[in-house]
Amino acid sequence: MTASRVPALFTDLYELTMLQAYRAEGMTGPAVFDVFARTLPKRNFLLACGLEQVLDYLESFAVSGQDIDYLRSLGRFRPDFLEYLRALRFTGTVYAMAEGTPAFAHEPLLTVEAPMPEAQFVETAVLNLLHYPTLVASKGVRVTQAAQGRAVVDFGARRAHGVDAAIACARALHIVGYHGTSNVEAGRRYGIPVAGTVAHSYVQAHASEAESFARFVAEFPGTTLLVDTYDTLDGVRQVIDLARRLGDRFQVSAVRLDSGDLAALARAARALLDEAGMSQVRIMASGGLDEHAIAALLADGAPIDGFGVGTTVDVAADRPYLDAAYKLVAYDGRDCGKLSPGKVSLPGPKQVYRIMEGNSAIGDVIARRDEAVMGEPLLHCVMRKGCRLPSASPGLSASRAHLAAGLDRLPARLQSLSDAAQPYPVAVSQALLAAQSRFQQLHSEDT
Amino acid sequence: MTASRVPALFTDLYELTMLQAYRAEGMTGPAVFDVFARTLPKRNFLLACGLEQVLDYLESFAVSGQDIDYLRSLGRFRPDFLEYLRALRFTGTVYAMAEGTPAFAHEPLLTVEAPMPEAQFVETAVLNLLHYPTLVASKGVRVTQAAQGRAVVDFGARRAHGVDAAIACARALHIVGYHGTSNVEAGRRYGIPVAGTVAHSYVQAHASEAESFARFVAEFPGTTLLVDTYDTLDGVRQVIDLARRLGDRFQVSAVRLDSGDLAALARAARALLDEAGMSQVRIMASGGLDEHAIAALLADGAPIDGFGVGTTVDVAADRPYLDAAYKLVAYDGRDCGKLSPGKVSLPGPKQVYRIMEGNSAIGDVIARRDEAVMGEPLLHCVMRKGCRLPSASPGLSASRAHLAAGLDRLPARLQSLSDAAQPYPVAVSQALLAAQSRFQQLHSEDT
Incomplete structure (x- = not known):
């Protein structure tokens, strides 16, 4: 490559x-x-x-x-x-x-x-x-250490300082143990696993959140659904409704939380999902996270299975040079x-x-x-x-x-x-x- | 381009x-x-x-x-x-x-x-x-405002986050009023004035500072000489000696200070140069400067005629995104x-x-x-x-x-x-x- x-x-x-x-x-x-x-x-x-x-x-x-x-x-x-x-x-x-x-x-x-x-x-x-x-x-390894073995994915392409910085960053972060990157060009160039499913705009473009979820899983059954566009726990309930409607055809692997009090929302989401017999659906978190935020979430016992980390690492925000x-x-x-x-x-x-x-x-x-x-x-x-x-x-x-x-x-x-x-x-x-x-x-x- | x-x-x-x-x-x-x-x-x-x-x-x-x-x-x-x-x-x-x-x-x-x-x-x-x-x-305009009309040159290519960041930064900083950039590729691509003369390594590679100055002005008579490799005021005295030896052939336009207490050194250098009848030799400053450092130097009355600004602006160090x-x-x-x-x-x-x-x-x-x-x-x-x-x-x-x-x-x-x-x-x-x-x-x- x-x-x-x-x-x-x-x-x-x-x-x-x-x-x-x-x-x-x-x-x-x-x-x-x-x-x-x-x-x-x-x-x-x-x-x-x-x-x-x-x-x-x-x-x-x-x-x-x-x-x-x-x-x-x-x-x-x-x-x-x-x-x-x-x-x-x-x-x-x-x-x-x-x-x-x-x-x-x-x-x-x-x-x-x-x-x-x-x-x-x-x-x-x-x-x-x-x-x-x-x-x-040197910044990214702190994130993988804070995540204690949970998957971490690089989400920083949009705010890295330029295109080649974003690509070089995805490569460096894969070396320090990130599972993958959202950056398709970095995936192509270096053979790094790529990850990503859906953004808020997809949810917004549909008449309702429920409709957007149903449409997306028709195309990508095993996907991760982003649930915080309007109200996070309502979003989780929509996923549960969808599971009831789809029965055995329901294969969604995870929900993603991207805003709000992530620890409290993760606990509440986990409780709703478990109550509905959906313990196989994992919880991903993203939204301005860095190593300290991840460590605090896990210390707080937040039931989060993986993290998407963006800007703070791609620009090494606490010490950018x-x-x-x-x-x-x-x-x-x-x-x-x-x-x-x-x-x-x-x-x-x-x-x-x-x-x-x-x-x-x-x-x-x-x-x-x-x-x-x-x-x-x-x-x-x-x-x-x-x-x-x-x-x-x-x-x-x-x-x-x-x-x-x-x-x-x-x-x-x-x-x-x-x-x-x-x-x-x-x-x-x-x-x-x-x-x-x-x-x-x-x-x-x-x- | x-x-x-x-x-x-x-x-x-x-x-x-x-x-x-x-x-x-x-x-x-x-x-x-x-x-x-x-x-x-x-x-x-x-x-x-x-x-x-x-x-x-x-x-x-x-x-x-x-x-x-x-x-x-x-x-x-x-x-x-x-x-x-x-x-x-x-x-x-x-x-x-x-x-x-x-x-x-x-x-x-x-x-x-x-x-x-x-x-x-x-x-x-x-x-x-x-x-x-x-x-x-948005960061760089603060530097040009702090410099109050003095020339500012972008020196940040080496620590910008990648090659295209450095080139895009030189362009953006020229728009906000920087005089030029040290980045030759940015100069070529966008027609931005390029600036730069000599680094510490050139001084170090010669047996003595005096010899390095004499050799460099033989090649570039109107240059700026970097005077802080060993001892800043000694460096200024070497420039004055050189002027005495060269007489009318002396055309050095400036000295550059890159470390130490820049306000005190600029005042002392100015006094030495003026005393030697070399008021035409200007003083440039660089070395980790940002808008606050420049404002403080000028508020302190430091007789500095221009600034080279590097990393702090190319990475927007105080707020990198x-x-x-x-x-x-x-x-x-x-x-x-x-x-x-x-x-x-x-x-x-x-x-x-x-x-x-x-x-x-x-x-x-x-x-x-x-x-x-x-x-x-x-x-x-x-x-x-x-x-x-x-x-x-x-x-x-x-x-x-x-x-x-x-x-x-x-x-x-x-x-x-x-x-x-x-x-x-x-x-x-x-x-x-x-x-x-x-x-x-x-x-x-x-x-």
């Missing part, structure tokens, strides 16, 4: 001005850039996601003749530089955490090593393509870093090790890549010389399994919806601390 | 199940759907935006053979229905507010009138395409509505009138479309029988002018960054109230 092609000019203009300068200076040596989040507000962990989209982009990266014409029209680039861009491809090496790996602040999710111009050009797109799936996977950055950590074999307040970066190529005790992760160590640390390395080579390695694209099922296994190994306190009183310990290795201190000293001597 | 094509299957599955049922019932009569926001949290007004993308989508809407094959593979649709989808086009009429029109809760931003199956199919995409540009235009809906208000000449708690919709086709007193808007009236109300109608026919009217696409310059004029006419109290103590009055006309009450009565008799 092909993804949408990312336009080559989807980049910040400064990437191109820097490229022209690098080229003029002959600075085309190998550069190393890390992608990481500086902080983790409102989350106890992140889940790395979006690697597949990054690799698709890097493999197909090419500047077209039409792109060159536009850049020429800006009047700020040299003709020989524009010709150079025409031939530019991504030939670098990429290390990354597998999709679905739990990750923490300052840990590289992905490292790009490539000749400086290539590594610099792709900054904007790589960050964009990795940031959003990681953002929504990560403080994610793409930072130069080495150029031409020399460590690089940044000392700006609040934006310090760790120098040099790195590896992240997860330290295990039995089957439990007890902490991570961010280390130099060439350093020997006991623990499980989380960054793997996924692309070499611009070509994706077969192991880099395990498929959605394998990513789901990888995520589930990784979550199982995390301390239970991180799996709470509130901030863990004791955060997961992430250490910086002695060798990396020494490198950082050398870098700071070097710079302070410089100025 | 062409926009990305929205896949026809970018729709919620329930749109398709409803379509098959409508078709089986012969319910292909004319339907009217309104797009509106139910509430306006953290905003005193919205700005309608995204119409161009909606019209592009509706004009090119078509289900491909590959799409049909996928739908067939789901095993839930009838073969004759799938053949019917293959021939389906959008043949309806669309009314909308011009891009850049100030709007309020419950006012239709757009109305679709089409045979039910067409109007229903396009719900998900129409809402998605209108919601996000309206969201970011609108409570926007696409609701059926009439079918086959009959009013429709919804009575769910908190989700009541106004029945029937509508017009919104802006009531003027001289050159000031004093309130709006939401009325029945066929009702005569004194005031300026805000909804215009933009597409008829599936064809866009020429007046529907006035171009970005005209939309910028329309927006500026519309803002000028709004009461000054709405242009504050805080919630207006007295919100803008939006009335519902007598005829519309009567229709709503008829609808409610009709339904309560029904059940």
Whole structure:
């Protein structure tokens, strides 16, 4: 299944001005850039996601003749530089955490090593393509945890920030354990189960709710009926009436509540259905739900069998961005870093090790890549010389399994919806601390 | 310039199940759907935006053979229905507010009138395409107002939710008065001015900051230099040294501050530059800015000449979604509505009138479309029988002018960054109230 092609000019203009300068200076040596989040507000962990989209982009990266014409029209680039861009491809090496790996602040999710111009050009797109799936996977896993094994379906296509966000979100949420998505294009593109039956407008378009239900089950007998268009419990009674009229032909599998006091309505609906001998009809809930609302409903004992979750997760409403950055950590074999307040970066190529005790992760160590640390390395080579390695694209099922296994190994306190009183310990290795201190000293001597 | 094509299957599955049922019932009569926001949290007004993308989508809407094959593979649709989808086009009429029109809760931003199956199919995409540009235009105008005429540039491409969000955002922000964008693809596609010079990584890749500055101005003499990679005021001193060395050849136009206490640093940088006789060198600021940060900097007297604004606006961080809906208000000449708690919709086709007193808007009236109300109608026919009217696409310059004029006419109290103590009055006309009450009565008799 092909993804949408990312336009080559989807980049910040400064990437191109820097490229022209690098080229003029002959600075085309190998550069190393890390992608990481500086902080983790409102989350106890992140889940790395979006690697597949990054690799698709890097493999197909090419500047077209039409792109060159536009850049020429800006009047700020040299003709020989524009010709150079025409031939530019991504030939670098990429290390990354597998999709679905739990990750923490300052840990590289992905490292790009490539000749400086290539590594610099792709900054904007790589960050964009990795940031959003990681953002929504890290939000969405809270919903599947709150739902305690009940089915969750992504309903967020209409208010996600654009079409490709909605599609990328459906994919990320399937990795974190969502049962499916309402988004047909995401289903087509990634083989995700699609779900959906009927909206309020269908009920409204008919002269009465009862008529709309009867008509819809004539077409889709095993459907879920939406019962809250006018009055939720009246709606449930209409479903019960329909069951009486249809007898053995009644196959409706569920009713959906989408507004009002969902806990009270679910209890009342369950009582009506059970009383009518319809215990096989399940109750679905939707309507502005997030992980906290779901946890509260279940804590309240609401008899809800599944959830449709929309906007709050597709836009990660409580924290709609990560403080994610793409930072130069080495150029031409020399460590690089940044000392700006609040934006310090760790120098040099790195590896992240997860330290295990039995089957439990007890902490991570961010280390130099060439350093020997006991623990499980989380960054793997996924692309070499611009070509994706077969192991880099395990498929959605394998990513789901990888995520589930990784979550199982995390301390239970991180799996709470509130901030863990004791955060997961992430250490910086002695060798990396020494490198950082050398870098700071070097710079302070410089100025 | 062409926009990305929205896949026809970018729709919620329930749109398709409803379509098959409508078709089986012969319910292909004319339907009217309104797009509106139910509430306006953290905003005193919205700005309608995204119409161009909606019209592009509706004009090119078509289900491909590959799409049909996928739908067939789901095993839930009838073969004759799938053949019917293959021939389906959008043949309806669309009314909308011009891009850049100030709007309020419950006012239709757009109305679709089409045979039910067409109007229903396009719900998900129409809402998605209108919601996000309206969201970011309504956020971004707060930034241009806070900047009080200083240049603002969109820097948000890397953390917008996907590639098409970033491009749509750059367009919306240009309409609300941003000078330009760092996003080259948005510049190419929509003719928006592009801006950008150099990043921290360029400074870091060189052996020293001084060397990086000297090299960069050799390539781009009139550039903006980023001075905060290691120590901001040291960075400014390097720029001053460079000016001394270059003499008349020094043409650097600005320095950019991206971290730390921006007000204090701007004052100190201004003092250093002025002392060195370099009053022509301007000061730009960036780094996590939003409208409140910009207002605070300017209230503090910070001598800043322009702003780069990123993530906070591209994701509308303080309110990353609108409570926007696409609701059926009439079918086959009959009013429709919804009575769910908190989700009541106004029945029937509508017009919104802006009531003027001289050159000031004093309130709006939401009325029945066929009702005569004194005031300026805000909804215009933009597409008829599936064809866009020429007046529907006035171009970005005209939309910028329309927006500026519309803002000028709004009461000054709405242009504050805080919630207006007295919100803008939006009335519902007598005829519309009567229709709503008829609808409610009709339904309560029904059940």
